Amino acid sequence: xxxxxxxxxxTQAFVQAKHGSDSSGHDWxxxxxxxxxxxxxxxxxxxxxxxxxxxxxxHDIADWKFHDGxxxxxxxxxxxxxxxxxxxxxxxQAVCEIVAGVTFKGAGVATEMPTLEGKCxxxxxxxxxxxxxxxxxxxxxxxxxGRAMYDPEISAQHHEDFTAxxxxxxxxxxxxxxxxxxxxxxxxxxxxxRIAEGRHRFLEEFYERFLAEWRGDDMAEFxxx
Numbered sequence: 001x002x003x004x005x006x007x008x009x010x011t012q013a014f015v016q017a018k019h020g021s022d023s024s025g026h027d028w029x030x031x032x033x034x035x036x037x038x039x040x041x042x043x044x045x046x047x048x049x050x051x052x053x054x055x056x057x058x059h060d061i062a063d064w065k066f067h068d069g070x071x072x073x074x075x076x077x078x079x080x081x082x083x084x085x086x087x088x089x090x091x092x093q094a095v096c097e098i099v100a101g102v103t104f105k106g107a108g109v110a111t112e113m114p115t116l117e118g119k120c121x122x123x124x125x126x127x128x129x130x131x132x133x134x135x136x137x138x139x140x141x142x143x144x145x146g147r148a149m150y151d152p153e154i155s156a157q158h159h160e161d162f163t164a165x166x167x168x169x170x171x172x173x174x175x176x177x178x179x180x181x182x183x184x185x186x187x188x189x190x191x192x193x194r195i196a197e198g199r200h201r202f203l204e205e206f207y208e209r210f211l212a213e214w215r216g217d218d219m220a221e222f223x224x225x
Contacts, residue, residue, distance in 0.1 A: 004050055007085055011057050014081060018061060024144035025137030026060050030128060034059060038124035042117070044191040051091060051117040054082075055098035059121055075100040098122075104129075104179055106165030107158045113188060123192035126183045131199030134180060135206055142172030149173060150214060176207050 019028040035056040042052040058078040075096040082092040098118040102125055105111055113119045128134060142149065150173040157178060159165040168178070184200040187193050212218050 025140040034124045041120040047116040055095045105162040108160035119188040
């Protein structure tokens with residue numbers, strides 16, 4: 001398929017069909033938000049929009065979290081799709097490398113992207129994990145996997161490698177210090193860093209408010225009356 005517009009339209013339809021019934025925060029609208037943000041970052045940073053858009057559309061096509069921790073299945077699924085559409089070999093390679101490297105793999109694991117296009121897609125995905133939408137997605141994911149919102153007896157962990165991160169099963173609030181609070185400082189484009197400031201502050205405010213309400217601290221002024 002040599003028509004870029006036709007390839008993008010076919011890929012969008014393919015991804016929508018794959019993600020349409022998801023309720024874990026990895027639904028089509030997550031993909032669409034990442035696609036739109038990645039294109040904004042690409043325009044601001046000077047990245048190739050075709051590579052960015054295709055990689056953003058396919059970045060969660062077979063996420064390891066839903067495939068028994070298999071991190072290879074995602075880029076392979078993306079490759080098979082693009083080959084079936086007769087996409088250019090260089091484009092396929094660029095997109096699959098981004099899909100393979102986009103995911104967070106633990107606090108102790110570096111996941112820098114080597115290309116500007118990869119940076120734009122990874123940053124867009126990480127921006128969607130913080131702020132108000134990121135909070136909603138975190139609790140949607142926890143609910144989908146049967147995890148408690150919070151358990152004060154279970155401490156957050158610093159996962160030193162991908163294997164340890166794949167095995168984590170703690171309550172949703174632990175996901176904030178284990179991943180979400182770390183994302184702002186791991187963004188790789190200047191544009192994403194600017195966007196992240198407000199979202200990160202909101203994330204911190206929510207976390208503190210959640211713990212205050214859990215402890216009942218917000219009732220102190222009423223109990224003194």
